[in-house]
Amino acid sequence: MFKEFMDPKFFIEELEDVNRKLVKGAEILTTIPDVEVEPTPKELVFEEDKLKLYHYLPGDTLSCPTPILICYALVNRQYMMDLQSDRSLIRNLLGQGLDIYIIDWGYPDHGDRYVTMEDYIDVYLDDCVDFVRERTGCDRINLLGVCQGGTFAVIYAALHAEKIRNLVTMVAPVDFHTTDGLLNVWSQHMNIDNMVDTMGIIPGEFMNVGFLMLKPFQLMVDKYVGLMDNLDDPATVANFVRMEKWIFDSPAQAGEAYRQFLKDLYQDNKLVKNELEIGGRRVDLKKIDMPLLNIYATEDHLVPPASSIPMNDLVGSEDKTLYSFPGGHIGIYVSSRSQKELAPTVSKWLIERCPVGRDGKQVCAAPAAGKTAAPERKPARKTAATKAKKPAAPKKKAAKKPAASKKKTARKKPGG
Amino acid sequence: MQDNAAPWESMWKTWQDMQMDMYKSWMSAWFRAAAGDSKVEEDTSDKAWTDALGFYRQWLGYLQEMMDRFGMPSEGVGPDTFMRMFQTADVYSQLYAMWMKMYENYRKVVGEGGEYDFAAMSEMLESWADEYREIVDKIFIPALPSQLQWIAELYSGDIPLMAGGLLMHLGAPWYDYFRRMTERGLSLERPSPEAAVEMYEGWRQAYEESYGRLLRAPVMGYYREAAEKLSHTMDSLNEFNIILAEFYASLQSAGVKGFEKLQERMAAMQDEGSKEPISFRELYRLWWQTNEDIYIELFRTEEFSRLLGQLVDKGMQFRADFKAYVEEATKELPFPNRSEMDHLYKTVDRLKREVRSLKKEMGKLEPAAGGKEK
Numbered sequence: 188m189f190k191e192f193m194d195p196k197f198f199i200e201e202l203e204d205v206n207r208k209l210v211k212g213a214e215i216l217t218t219i220p221d222v223e224v225e226p227t228p229k230e231l232v233f234e235e236d237k238l239k240l241y242h243y244l245p246g247d248t249l250s251c252p253t254p255i256l257i258c259y260a261l262v263n264r265q266y267m268m269d270l271q272s273d274r275s276l277i278r279n280l281l282g283q284g285l286d287i288y289i290i291d292w293g294y295p296d297h298g299d300r301y302v303t304m305e306d307y308i309d310v311y312l313d314d315c316v317d318f319v320r321e322r323t324g325c326d327r328i329n330l331l332g333v334c335q336g337g338t339f340a341v342i343y344a345a346l347h348a349e350k351i352r353n354l355v356t357m358v359a360p361v362d363f364h365t366t367d368g369l370l371n372v373w374s375q376h377m378n379i380d381n382m383v384d385t386m387g388i389i390p391g392e393f394m395n396v397g398f399l400m401l402k403p404f405q406l407m408v409d410k411y412v413g414l415m416d417n418l419d420d421p422a423t424v425a426n427f428v429r430m431e432k433w434i435f436d437s438p439a440q441a442g443e444a445y446r447q448f449l450k451d452l453y454q455d456n457k458l459v460k461n462e463l464e465i466g467g468r469r470v471d472l473k474k475i476d477m478p479l480l481n482i483y484a485t486e487d488h489l490v491p492p493a494s495s496i497p498m499n500d501l502v503g504s505e506d507k508t509l510y511s512f513p514g515g516h517i518g519i520y521v522s523s524r525s526q527k528e529l530a531p532t533v534s535k536w537l538i539e540r541c542p543v544g545r546d547g548k549q550v551c552a553a554p555a556a557g558k559t560a561a562p563e564r565k566p567a568r569k570t571a572a573t574k575a576k577k578p579a580a581p582k583k584k585a586a587k588k589p590a591a592s593k594k595k596t597a598r599k600k601p602g603g
Numbered sequence: 604m605q606d607n608a609a610p611w612e613s614m615w616k617t618w619q620d621m622q623m624d625m626y627k628s629w630m631s632a633w634f635r636a637a638a639g640d641s642k643v644e645e646d647t648s649d650k651a652w653t654d655a656l657g658f659y660r661q662w663l664g665y666l667q668e669m670m671d672r673f674g675m676p677s678e679g680v681g682p683d684t685f686m687r688m689f690q691t692a693d694v695y696s697q698l699y700a701m702w703m704k705m706y707e708n709y710r711k712v713v714g715e716g717g718e719y720d721f722a723a724m725s726e727m728l729e730s731w732a733d734e735y736r737e738i739v740d741k742i743f744i745p746a747l748p749s750q751l752q753w754i755a756e757l758y759s760g761d762i763p764l765m766a767g768g769l770l771m772h773l774g775a776p777w778y779d780y781f782r783r784m785t786e787r788g789l790s791l792e793r794p795s796p797e798a799a800v801e802m803y804e805g806w807r808q809a810y811e812e813s814y815g816r817l818l819r820a821p822v823m824g825y826y827r828e829a830a831e832k833l834s835h836t837m838d839s840l841n842e843f844n845i846i847l848a849e850f851y852a853s854l855q856s857a858g859v860k861g862f863e864k865l866q867e868r869m870a871a872m873q874d875e876g877s878k879e880p881i882s883f884r885e886l887y888r889l890w891w892q893t894n895e896d897i898y899i900e901l902f903r904t905e906e907f908s909r910l911l912g913q914l915v916d917k918g919m920q921f922r923a924d925f926k927a928y929v930e931e932a933t934k935e936l937p938f939p940n941r942s943e944m945d946h947l948y949k950t951v952d953r954l955k956r957e958v959r960s961l962k963k964e965m966g967k968l969e970p971a972a973g974g975k976e977k
Contacts, residue, residue, distance in 0.1 A: 201882070201884075236955075297945070297948060298951065300945070300948060301949060301952040369902050369903065372902075372908050373908050373911055375912075376909045376912030376913075377911075378916040378919070381916055381923075382915065384923070385922050386922070402899075403895065408891055
């Protein structure tokens with residue numbers, strides 16, 4: 188028996204509560220200003236075709252002069268990393284003293300249908316890496332790849348290992364032949380050639396239908412019912428609308444790049460087989476010899492853990508860390524737990540591997556035997572090493588060189 | 604002095620008799636029509652239309668007889684004129700009777716076995732065509748001037764038989780389809796996803812066997828290419844709709860399963876002896892979570908994955924065919940179409956690559972050139 192029928196008082200209170208929220212919600216929804224995203228200040232430093240490279244204005248102190256370049260996915264927009272001021276991985280990383288660059292891939296249109304994975308990885312990403320290297324004077328930079336951007340980062344690191352000091356991947360798929368993810372299952376029966384030949388570019392709306400189908404009731408029904416419960420709270424409504432904007436702000440996918448990504452990776456799983464070729468060069472994951480921090484989300488329904496975890500066994504790095512974040516694919520950036528845990532973990536891991544010169548100062552590159560350290564880069568602001576006070580920067584040890592004694596895999600347990 | 608009163612007295616008497624006869628005939632016809640006792644079309648069983656027709660023809664005959672009684676002396680406006688008038692009117696009634704007879708036979712042939720019997724239909728059609736020829740020979744040809752009688756003869760040959768046959772072949776699949784759907788609809792205890800698939804599959808089959816054949820017939824003339832592309836588009840739309848029906852059917856099955864599972868869960872809660880009533884909110888949560896589980900279970904299956912792949916593939920094929928048709932149909936308009944733009948994009952893409960490659964080469968050459976100068 189239903190409680191509402193048994194207890195009229197309860198029923199009336201429920202009814203009154205719903206009505207009150209509806210009225211208040213209507214007022215909020217009709218007066219809410221346009222939601223703003225990407226609140227953290229940044230400057231445009233490089234452009235190429237539709238790509239834009241931004242540099243976040245760093246804090247007063249840099250914990251490590253080696254900059255970090257964030258390579259986001261082609262699917263959806265990179266501002267998920269900086270959705271709002273109190274839910275911003277970028278802001279948190281800046282607060283930890285990192286120097287951050289981020290790639291905005293833009294919105295491909297029909298003119299981009301012939302852009303390939305080689306273009307994205309070997310041209311655009313490579314140009315960004317070179318630009319940051321040149322701008323900062325660092326021969327090797329840190330690369331952080333997110334989701335599909337993580338796969339790109341892994342491929343890039345295998346092809347250009349000499350340019351990357353540390354590799355960080357977040358919810359990045361590498362092994363695509365898992366049945367844990369519906370996208371992995373469905374993609375096996377898709378006629379990708381027909382799709383690309385017909386549409387040229389794959390519309391974001393088309394992709395979104397697939398994403399919504401992954402959790403149909405939760406994403407298409409319950410999410411909105413849940414909003415009803417908080418419709419009288421302006422902050423919650425604004426957060427909801429902001430997230431809604433991000434979800435449906437979906438760029439199209441350049442046809443040829445999509446074709447190779449789906450056929451070579453999702454269908455043929457060539458990356459783990461060491462059969463993938465980019466621009467005629469085979470991508471050998473064993474050539475990834477720099478330190479690796481591989482972060483996956485335990486509840487990820489888009490990139491299941493089984494797709495990310497094997498990376499650590501496939502790369503040639505001796506210094507590799509597997510980090511398990513208890514949450515989902517989006518929660519890893521916006522959850523309150525993420526705000527407390529993720530940025531400190533990433534920055535700590537990077538700072539621990541930040542090279543230190545002979546004089547004890549942090550430098551871009553580790554000094555080679557018999558040589559002096561690379562010239563100290565000239566950041567816009569002083570680095571932690573040059574400041575008298577170093578409140579945020581942890582004390583540096585000697586430059587981390589992948590040592591045999593380093594634990595091969597330090598797996599963090601959920602909640603740990 | 605001439606006695607002019609005699610003809611008028613005779614006419615007056617005739618008029619009175621006519622009025623009386625007309626009344627009797629009218630009443631008699633009405634009674635027979637009401638009782639369904641027409642003798643006009645004994646072979647038919649469809650009383651509704653035969654009685655109406657019999658009544659009309661009887662009334663027409665009576666009028667002709669009545670008018671014959673008038674002995675109008677003037678040349679050209681006497682009984683002969685009236686006879687022609689009524690014969691003309693009768694042509695329509697005979698034609699009407701012929702078509703209705705054909706319709707009635709058509710219904711019988713189809714309805715008897717429950718199947719569409721082409722042999723019986725052909726036999727009926729031939730008999731109908733003979734009747735048609737007879738009517739043309741007897742009624743239309745004599746009515747035409749001798750110089751034009753060959754025109755009517757054209758339509759008393761094989762043409763009506765052929766045309767009727769074609770129409771029947773086009774109509775038969777649809778008749779069969781609607782009959783099956785009606786039977787299916789009546790026998791169903793509750794709607795099922797399979798029924799939806801069967802319904803659409805039947806529709807497609809009927810289309811394929813009728814208008815689909817017409818559309819696929821070779822097209823000639825100025826719009827040949829566009830018409831052919833339109834035909835392909837229709838075909839691919841049909842293919843897409845079949846898979847779409849299957850897709851929806853699979854979703855609907857999961858929905859039914861979800862509802863059953865929800866009932867099971869609620870029954871289990873009762874069996875557990877939970878005295879605490881649940882709220883609507885709890886029911887809602889139970890509902891969506893149960894359904895989510897069921898749908899994801901479905902989505903994980905190989906069968907659904909294959910179906911989804913087919914759905915997308917057929918959708919793409921329709922989109923490609925439709926694009927080809929639109930481009931063909933609009934090729935004379937003063938704007939570039941998608942294919943032309945794609946060609947342009949390809950050229951731009953090639954040029955960009957060339958420029959990039961040349962820049963790279965130049966970048967390598969510059970230091971060397973600079974070194975030499977120094």
